[in-house]
Amino acid sequence: MSSTELAQDPLPARFMRKARRLIGPTGLFLKGFVKHPVMVGAVVPSSARTIRRVLSRVDWDNCQVFVEYGPGVGTFCRPVLDRLRRDGKLIVIDTNPDFIAYLKRTIVDHRFSAVHGSAADVEAIVAAHGFEHADYVLSGLPFTTLPPGVGPAIMAATRRVLRPGGAFLVYQYTARARALMSRYFPRIDKGFEPINIPPCVISWGYKD
Structure with missing residues (x-):
């Protein structure tokens, strides 16, 4: 130009x-x-304290497939890859092609795959990578502002794709999404990280 x-x-x-x-x-x-403020949900990436707290419940020794919805510029991607097994797989899904192009350009790791698509299609995406289930799914999507029907579709697909004993890790900026989450994940552990902009509400939903 x-x-x-x-x-x-x-x-x-x-x-x-x-x-x-x-x-x-x-x-x-x-x-x-x-x-895309409805899809991103925050003005700045999550703090290092938030990342550590969200990931603190992951059993890394037993995590082969880790999925993230809405990875943005990779704030969680690198910390996940630092902890993930050598034979593990990190699959990130985002509807924003700019983010996906950036991640493909800046993260060079055979365990990493960035997919331009919808989190509601997570089952097909995981299957396309050769896996039946995910061990953990991470999301910072703003469930309370997603278009009608999208939030429930993502929650239902997430529950189906997780293995028994797997968990859905959700970080938000209000606790309102927990009402929707509890319909699919009856067991939810709750957390909060004040050192974040804005302060972060954390939920770990387990598939029994």
């Missing part, structure tokens, strides 16, 4: 390009929030 073409771009587009250059993945995350 020439300098003349760049100058002719709308001001918001030029601002977002400059922001991405200046602040890297955070700029891309901000762009994703501006374009």
